[in-house]
Amino acid sequence: MKCAEIIDQFSFYSYGEVSSELEERIESHLAECAACRLEFARHQAFMDSLDQRGELNEGALLISCRADLRRRLTAQPAGSQRWTGLLASLRDFSHFHIPLRVPVGAMALLALGWFGARYTPEKFGGMRAGLAQPMFSNVQSIQQGDSGKVQIAVDEVQRRVVTGDLTEPRIQQLLLDAVRDESNPGVRVESIGALKNSAESEEVRRALIDAVSHDPNAGVRLKALEGLKPYAGDPSVRKTLANVLLKDENPGVRVQAIDLLTTHHDDSIVGVLQDVMQKEDDGYIRARARNLLETMKASVGTY
């Protein structure tokens, strides 16, 4: 393949959208062609720069969108989804086996009660949307006994609100647990935000360092870096910052790391900055590293 053809494939190659055969050809071409390697580095820098678009925060809007949608769904004319659903429920209900000895009147009352509760608007005391309920349950096992009874094991989680001062150990412990909640990055950001002013505590600082080094969400890592700001001179924090600067995949996080690392000038960061000059694609970070090396009268490259 010619260089121009290879270059045309760069964006698909970066996105992993080429066949494995083409991928191999591109890689072997890159291994041999310095001009294409340079062009690919430029392409990667361009791709990374696109992350600077800035994410929009849709949180508040989402809540009002949901409320509007619920209002509009309630206002939907009968005959759309809700009416179809009622008919379907009636159809399903007719399939149930009704023992003849059960009085028909009682069944009718039961059905009326069920449909009444199910389809009465909320303002008249009807059923609330399931997601608004504070309790979450999960059926773990079901056992049928000889007597016709069924034994169901249900795990239930009851939500409760805990209020307290940030200095209280039980509050700090809850927040530290929340920092490790893998399922919810929003909770991790909030808990780090709450903890960041308590980083004088060894345990909190360790949690922040852990989040900076290992959290998969860049927003959480950035928040944790903010919390470490007053401790940028601490050797363990500096070691973490150097690692982040060289290894974190998010340029925003690397930028924050270099800014914190360079608040204290010491010789230990010269090697790191020289590494940055060699490996970094982001123009701003490279420029920052170069300036600092020049300020510290260190050579820009390693020889």
Add this chain to the structure above:
Amino acid sequence: MGAILAAPLDEADLIRTAQRGDQDAFEKLVRTYDQSVLRLAMNLLRSPDEARDVYQEAFLKVYRNLHSFRFDCSFHTWLYRIVTNVCLDHLRRRKVRKEESTVVETPDGPVDQAARLTEEGPSGNPERQAWNRELSEGIRTALDALTPRERTVFELRHYEGMRLRAIGEILGTTEEAAKNCLFRATQKMRASLETFA
């Protein structure tokens, strides 16, 4: 009953239950996807008002047409087909109106309303903030210069991380056509952002 409803349901079960008119099931379906739908609309249109319209229009369409969903593609693909069509309509109307929907004139000069919604970054030095602002503005201008279709393909591939095959399915076209569209979009973006290299 609440306990049973709260138990996790398989998505197909949830869809079937919603198809029978169960509001709770429909709401659960909405909540599974609505944040990413709103984010896509916000990022494509850079206008909270238009994103809100897209959200309402798209989910009302889903509500009215859910009975016609036959499981011949994933629900995600079906939903995103509706959402991207609504977004494309908005982008096309905007092109016709030739409006800069997010930029408003103020006594202090033009202000990008969407930029106000951008998450506040960590505090840093002014030099870096200026660089980031300039680049961010450059990216928005470059994205605005794309055609609605190029813009959508680029958004879905680069920012949403979808595969070209899925994008083709969503846009009712082939993977190859989506690929060509992405190529054109990338070339244009790179040319527009050359000054930041």
